[in-house]
Amino acid sequence: MSQLIAIFTAIFIAELGDKTQLATLLFAADRSHHPVAVFIAAAGALVTSTAVAVGLGALGARYLTFIPLKAIAGIGFIGIGIWMLTEYLRPAA
Template sequence: MSQLLAIFVTVFLAELGDKTQLATVLFASERQTSPLFVFIAASGALILSTALAVLLGTAAERWLGFLPLKLLAGIGFILVGLFTLAEHFRASTA
């Protein structure tokens, strides 16, 4: 049960403010589109993309099981964060 909660919280927090959520807000703000339709379509898209990620992750584990994937992913996120900070400071000084 704790793994389920950890996965839920991690994905939920990762999706907050994500570009897919912002796109969903834009679709929901249109008066021509039913909010229920936006919810169903966005939920279906998230379910399908999550299913694809699980399938790819399962397949990748078979071939990349010997690599420290969590470490590599963490380093990747740190690098993206550093790049984002560098771009912020570069833009504010220009």
């Protein structure tokens, strides 16, 4: 049970103010979207993306130790950040 609480707390805190939460907030604020539909769609998307992450993590753990997995995740995170920054700074066409 303590593992569940620790994982829930870590993910919950990491998601606070995340772009996913902000996007969900904006969809819910748009009066053309019903709040229940926003909740169901957002929850489904989060469950699906979490399932993919758990599957990839479990698969990666079969072939790599934890340290290389952390390094790969960190490099990927930095790479996505750099890509997003370059997209933001690119002049509009």
